[in-house]
Amino acid sequence: MVRLTREPIDHCRLTEEVRRSNCGAVVTFLGTVRDLTGDRVTVALDYEAYPDMAAKKMAEIEADTRARWPVGDLLMEHRLGHLEVGDVSVAVAVSCPHRHQAFDACRHAIDRLKELVPIWKKENWSDGTTEWVHP
Amino acid sequence: MRVLLFARARDLAGAHTLDIALPAAATVGDLRRCLADQCPRLAGLVARSALAVNGDYADDALPLPANAEVAVVPPVSGG
Numbered sequence: 358m359v360r361l362t363r364e365p366i367d368h369c370r371l372t373e374e375v376r377r378s379n380c381g382a383v384v385t386f387l388g389t390v391r392d393l394t395g396d397r398v399t400v401a402l403d404y405e406a407y408p409d410m411a412a413k414k415m416a417e418i419e420a421d422t423r424a425r426w427p428v429g430d431l432l433m434e435h436r437l438g439h440l441e442v443g444d445v446s447v448a449v450a451v452s453c454p455h456r457h458q459a460f461d462a463c464r465h466a467i468d469r470l471k472e473l474v475p476i477w478k479k480e481n482w483s484d485g486t487t488e489w490v491h492p
Numbered sequence: 493m494r495v496l497l498f499a500r501a502r503d504l505a506g507a508h509t510l511d512i513a514l515p516a517a518a519t520v521g522d523l524r525r526c527l528a529d530q531c532p533r534l535a536g537l538v539a540r541s542a543l544a545v546n547g548d549y550a551d552d553a554l555p556l557p558a559n560a561e562v563a564v565v566p567p568v569s570g571g
Contacts, residue, residue: 388571404570407498407563410547411570435570447571467571475544475563476570477499489500490569491540 359415359433361406366434371450377429380452382459386467388447390440398483404437404446407475411435418469426462427453433466435476446478493518493556495527496563497534501541504533514556520545521552523562534564541566 372385390402419431429452436446449466453459480488495510502508512526520543528535542549542565545556549565556562 405499406570407496407544407565410544410563410565413547471568471571473568474570475498475565475568477566478569479499489503489566491500491537491567492569 358431359412359419361408361411361415361435361437363436363438366436366445366448368445368448368450371432371434371448375430375432375450375452377452380429380454380459382454382456383450383452384456384459384463385448385450386463387445388467390442390444390446392442394480397480399442399480400483401442401481402440402446403479403481403487404435404440405477405479406435406437410475414474415470418466418473421469422451422462422466425465426458428458428462429453431462431466433470435470435474437476493523493560493562495523496561498563499566501534501537501564501566504537505531518556519552520550520554520556523556524552527564537566538564 392399415433432450434448449463451459451463478490493512493514495512497505527538544563544565545560
């Protein structure tokens with residue numbers, strides 16, 4: 358299941374929710390707001406989405422991940438709005454029978470999210486300027 | 493055709509949407525060219541952006557369906 362939210366992400370709940378009796382491994386990835394990028398200091402990030410397409414792409418990524426690995430359950434949440442340094446911007450929790458599957462599936466899901474999902478962040482730098490990140 | 497704009501595309505255009513005049517039987521590539529012509533401030537970013545049709549990334553060769561929801565998707569930075 359995938360979700361966009363403007364609320365803080367309860368990643369502990371996500372980790373618990375993917376647990377299954379037939380899965381010996383749970384891997385949870387958290388993306389968090391970092392303060393340093395090169396020599397520039399971030400004070401906050403603003404995240405924006407094209408909501409319908411973002412939800413669609415996240416669902417496609419979940420389906421693709423489930424097709425490639427024996428996933429017990431997968432939960433993916435991305436937060437939108439104004440986030441401070443240290444806030445969790447994205448969480449991906451995956452359960453699989455074995456740890457190599459869980460690590461690989463989780464990595465695949467977040468890698469594809471960062472490649473495909475129409476979400477953008479705007480840096481709020483310590484010098485007061487802001488800048489959309491379009492790599 | 494109405495085109496949705498996000499992030500820096502919206503800032504550059506000064507609007508959440510643009511109405512772009514298109515030739516008959518236009519393709520996504522035609523829309524790309526018309527966007528750049530009709531909104532020169534967006535041209536540089538559009539050249540680096542994907543275009544989405546009905547929530548899917550679209551190839552420039554794709555004919556634009558009638559009543560499609562079209563968006564400029566600048567390089568993404570989620571996660």
